[in-house]
Structure formats: C-alpha cells, structure tokens
Amino acid sequence: MDTARAETVAQRQERLGQQQGYPADRLKTRVDVAAMLTPEHFALEREKIFRRAWLVIGHTDDLPQRGSYFVFEVPTFKASLLVVRGQDDQVRVFHNACRHRGNKLVREGEGCRKSFTCGFHGWVFSSEGALEVITDPHMFEAVDKKDYGLVPVTADVWENLIFVNFDEQPRESLQDYLGPEFFGRYTGYFDLHQKVASYSFELNTNWHLGVNSFTEGYHALYLHKNTARDYQGGKVNPQRHRPNMELMKRHHRYSAPGNPDHRILPVEAIAIQYGRKLLPAFDFDCSMLPPGVNPTRYEYWAFDVVEFFPNFVTITGNHFRAELTFWPIDHERTLVTNRTYNYKPKNLGERLSQDYFRARGRDVVREDLNTMEAQHQMLASGALPHVLLSRQEMALQHHYAVTADMLETP
Secondary structure: OOHHHHHHHHHHHHHHHHHOOOOHHHOOOEEOOHHHOOHHHHHHHHHHHHOOOOEEEEEHHHOOOOOEEEEEEEHHHOEEEEEEEOOOOOEEEEEOEOOOOOOEOOOOOEEEOOEEEOOOOOOEEEOOOOEEEOOOHHHOOOOOHHHOOOOEOEEEEEOOEEEEEOOOOOOOOHHHHHOOOOOOOOOOOHHHEEEEEEEEEEEOOOHHHHHHHOOOOOOHHHHOOOOOOOOEOOOOOOOOOOOEEEEOOOOEEEEEEEOOOOOOOHHHHHHHHHOOOOOOOOOOOOOOOOOOOOOOOOOOEEEEEEEEOOOEEEEEEOOEEEEEEEEEEEOOEEEEEEEEEEEOOOOHHHHHHHHHHHHHHHHHHHHHHHHHHHHHHHHHOOOOOOEEOOHHHHHHHHHHHHHHHHHHOO
C-alpha cells in the first residue's frame, strides 16, 4: 500500500470543511433525522425548500424540434406540467390545465404539436401558451383571449437541463442559485451523451434518505461488495476516501476514487474490447472534459457526485453519467427516478458493450434503493436520538446544514 498517498487523501478529507467556503460550524456530526420524518416538518420543507428552489424537470434534448412537448408530474405539489418548445424555439413550462374548467390539457406522454386542444370543450392553445380558440365564444361574457393563456411556471435552462421554480416571485435567478462553480464550467459535457435507460420507483421512505444514499461513498466497500467489488480505492486508497470535495452555498460536488488495481473479469474484458470503460472500470484520462468535471484532475478519478440541492443528484463520469431525482410525495413516500446516459455509440459492438455496463450499474442502484425503506422504518420508530455522520459523510452533513439554512430563512 502506498501509505503516503493514502495519508494525503485522508488529510484532504480533514480539511474539507475549512477549504470549501461553507461555514464549518454549520456542519453537524449528529443529526436528528427522525424529527424530519413528520407531516408537519414536510409541510415546512415543501414551502420553504421545494417551492423556493430551482428544480430539474428534464432536458432540452427531450424537445428535439419546434412543437415538441412532454408532460411532467410533480407529486410534491400535486402538479402536472406541460413542457414545450415553441415555434420560436424557446422552451416554456406551463401548468397542464385548460383555462376554461381546469381539465388536464394533455393527459401524459410526449410528442410534437403546433397547438393543444382540450378534449373537454375544444379550447385551443398554441405551443407558446396563447389561447387561440374559444368554442362558442358568444356565450362567454367579456372574455379577452389574451388574458387566458396557459398559466406559466418560471423556467430556465443551464446547459441542457431544464429547471423550474414554483415561487410566485423567485428570490434569485438560476445562475445565482447554482453559483459560479457551475456556470461556464460544464460547457458541452451533457451533449456528449444519450439516454440509454430510465426507471422510476415509489418507495416508502423520506426524500432526505434517498438523496443521502447516493451522496456518500462510505457504503461502497460494503453494500456493493459483490456487484462492484473493487471499482474504487485499491491499494492507494483502501478506505476509498474522497480525493476532493466542494461544499458550496447550497450544492456540493465530490470526486470518487477509481481503483488502478481493478481486476477486469472475463465478460467485462469483452465489453471493453468493443467499447469504452464504464463502471466498474474507468478511463482515467479526462483531459478532454470541461473543468467542472474532475475539477482537481485527480489521477485515479472514477466519477464526480453532484447534489443540486434539494433533490437532484448526478453522477458525472468519463463517457457516462447518471441522474437521480427524489420527489417527495409526502413525509414518508418518495418518487425516485433514475436515468442513465452513455457516450453515443458508433456501431453495434459499442451498443452491446454499453448494455453490459448498464446492467451492472442497474444492480448497483438497486442495492442503494434497498436500504431506504428499512432505514426510514427504524428512524421513524424514534429508536435513535440521532444519526452519526463521519468525515466520509461530510456531504450529508452539508445537506442537512443547507436544509436548516433554508428552513430558517423568512
């Protein structure tokens, strides 16, 4: 074992709280998570966190041409959104409700239309949200169509991610909410990939526990010992300490250490022969990636984990990424979505290679999901006065500190 290198990683971990610009005294190693698992606490979080935050709902790639649309359900607010690329090429988000009697304008799915006709009474709206047709208009008194377009939701785009804000008057722009750590530092990265898989799960767990499951690497050595046994750490970093972590005003980003001693299994070797290395093997050369990805250029880098507070986690790697969103339904139920993206394949060999790694990644995620309901049950029982968080779980300390920050803001 390279003791000097292992000590360097550990020393970096000890300095994280002071180095990254987030007040170290706000980070707590003991957190009363059970107190957050109540209907009353969730009601506060819904209004002070989720209504005020910028939330990811999709990608501009999902709207490939003018008139493209998709319906997005937000269980946290019992809302349905209609996301549309207008004929002017601008992406807009509306409440998916006809302005006549509130019928759901589009029931579900995606497609491409120049206009949307309500199936209830035939009112027609343009792809820019304007009311175009009121059927039997003379039966309505003093109605100006200009006043009855679709109700907009504040939306903005960063790279190819579409964000919305449910506050009537957002307190800050998307650029201010994300901060300088992201704007201008990921240019072109999200365009490198295409979606290869999408899953959703409704789990009996609180949303915090879902986010927590994917924002620490302490569990990887134990929970994933069979599915991805030696994909991190190795002799240079046996405890798999994070080589870099950035704690920001609301978000955090850390790098996970790859294993230069990873033993490639026979089937994995075939997949690598026809394609590129993906989890659990990694291509350590990241020189072609933008500066926000592996920002310290750690030599044995596996991937970054980024939490866009409150509920979006993306795993950004070399040739791949994953995106997980945790939408609270209530204090004890969460809708989890998991989307996988890989490099764009050039031939059948690369497609088959990606299928192997996609299956490996799916099994790893299923192990992560497996802990959430059991953890929620025991915490909700009140058996524990608090959970105990180590330096390896500093991202969780930060998550709960930011939660407290937003709940304390008038």
